[in-house]
Amino acid sequence: MFKKIIVCLVFMSVILVSAVPALTKDKVTLWVGWPLLMPTFEKVEKDYEELNPDVDVEILAYDIREFERKLAITLPAGTGPDIFITSEYIAPMYIEAGYVAEPPEKIVEFVEDKYQPLVVQINTFDGKIYGVPHIGIARVLYWNKDMFFEEGIGGPPETWDELIDYAQKLAKYDSKGNLVRSGISMRLFGGGSGVTEKFAVHLCQAGGTVLGRTKDGKWRANYNNEAGVDTVKLYVDIVHKYKADSFDIKHDTEAFALELAAMYVRELFPIPQIREANPDLNFGTALMPRYKEWGTVFNTESAFVYKMTENYDLAWDLIEFFNQEKYLKEWFRNSGWVPPRIDIDFTDIFAEEPAYKTALEFPEGYIFATYPPLPCVDEIYTKLGERLEKAFRDSSLVDNPEGIKLVLEGAAEETNEILRENGLYGEGEIEPYWVISK
Numbered sequence: 001m002f003k004k005i006i007v008c009l010v011f012m013s014v015i016l017v018s019a020v021p022a023l024t025k026d027k028v029t030l031w032v033g034w035p036l037l038m039p040t041f042e043k044v045e046k047d048y049e050e051l052n053p054d055v056d057v058e059i060l061a062y063d064i065r066e067f068e069r070k071l072a073i074t075l076p077a078g079t080g081p082d083i084f085i086t087s088e089y090i091a092p093m094y095i096e097a098g099y100v101a102e103p104p105e106k107i108v109e110f111v112e113d114k115y116q117p118l119v120v121q122i123n124t125f126d127g128k129i130y131g132v133p134h135i136g137i138a139r140v141l142y143w144n145k146d147m148f149f150e151e152g153i154g155g156p157p158e159t160w161d162e163l164i165d166y167a168q169k170l171a172k173y174d175s176k177g178n179l180v181r182s183g184i185s186m187r188l189f190g191g192g193s194g195v196t197e198k199f200a201v202h203l204c205q206a207g208g209t210v211l212g213r214t215k216d217g218k219w220r221a222n223y224n225n226e227a228g229v230d231t232v233k234l235y236v237d238i239v240h241k242y243k244a245d246s247f248d249i250k251h252d253t254e255a256f257a258l259e260l261a262a263m264y265v266r267e268l269f270p271i272p273q274i275r276e277a278n279p280d281l282n283f284g285t286a287l288m289p290r291y292k293e294w295g296t297v298f299n300t301e302s303a304f305v306y307k308m309t310e311n312y313d314l315a316w317d318l319i320e321f322f323n324q325e326k327y328l329k330e331w332f333r334n335s336g337w338v339p340p341r342i343d344i345d346f347t348d349i350f351a352e353e354p355a356y357k358t359a360l361e362f363p364e365g366y367i368f369a370t371y372p373p374l375p376c377v378d379e380i381y382t383k384l385g386e387r388l389e390k391a392f393r394d395s396s397l398v399d400n401p402e403g404i405k406l407v408l409e410g411a412a413e414e415t416n417e418i419l420r421e422n423g424l425y426g427e428g429e430i431e432p433y434w435v436i437s438k
Helices: 002-019 035-051 064-077 091-096 105-114 117-122 145-150 160-170 194-205 226-241 252-257 270-277 312-322 325-335 347-352 354-359 377-393 401-421
Strands: 026-032 055-061 083-087 132-138 140-144 179-181 211-214 219-221 263-266 283-286 295-305 367-369 430-432 434-436
Touching (some): 026 035, 026 064, 026 312, 035 055, 035 325, 064 083, 083 312, 091 295, 105 132, 105 312, 117 434, 132 354, 140 145, 145 160, 160 226, 194 226, 194 295, 226 377, 226 401, 252 263, 252 270, 283 354, 295 312, 325 347, 347 354, 377 401
Parallel strands (some): 026 055, 026 083, 295 367
Antiparallel strands (some): 083 295, 140 263, 140 283, 211 219
8 A cells, every 4th residue: 555655646746747847948059260259258158148047148169160161061951050250251152042130120220320331331241231240350560669670660661662671671591591580471371261361451452352343243353463463473572582481480470479570461369369478579560551552451250140040039139238348348358359330439448459559540541352242252262362372382483474474364264263153253344342441
């Protein structure tokens, strides 16, 4: 009898437990390709969950190439994150494929009201805004002040002639003539589209852009011309003619922080890294030097919502939440992640880190070369970068404009074929794809 009572009690308890609904939370996921953002995003997670105890926030960061691969696999498979932050040259392929949700009207109004017109323009795809810009990235010139002053150079170069002259004066060699400090660290290799992106910085100063807009509203290669020849010549001369840079020396942020490079071109992300690696480094940032034009490359990263999300409203609410001033300023201050907002005063941050100021203050007439909003643009930049890297290694191109023209013509044929395959190739007169600061 006792055993029967026990069995009955256990059975009834199972029924009662199963009858009580499980306490579940709504979950929203966000992926980024920049691990440097995570310290602030961890605060976002904590703060949002405290205010919304029924919500579980999961924010994951990956290295940029891994992040892009994960998007390419999961978005078509229906398993992507609720929110992802990516650039305007990656987003178009997913917008065209129907994987990106359109935002509520209040989000569109927010973007149009709170962001630089340039940022709004390059985040408008076929007349529509899809994401909330999280960063506006202008490439700037880093220069080591102590090295400049040691050589009697009073400030950063303002023209290409000065850039070339200063690079030669600032380069250092060992007793065997090997370069041990570059006058300027150029982006000579690295894979992906990064080589082309940095090439485009100098290309716009020469009057060209990677792609140009044709009169029929389509596109064509816009570097197989005098501007492209001048830009390849700049690289080839610095490496092979003047020997102010080399494939056999450290490059980029590492070289600059270790004082193995006097100048280099980059976004503002490296500033906190440089300060941490070499706190006493005396450096500044400057606008890019002039040639035939005066300007740089500018692009953005924006937060987008996955079309297949089951948490549409929650995703947009989280995006609004982390776009509060306190988080944006923390990203800017600690990560060099520049919020392109016109309604926030950054004076306090500029006072702490003057090198940031170059990112948001541009003179009238300064050119911003931007990524064309095309699904195939990353493929174009990547394949062009592979050809450019080979050209930069080719010493036979020194004082050989005809040889450079052949390299660029071959590259342009490949670029234009990609455009044809995507129904984007245009005929007739061509104009550079850039925006001019007013």
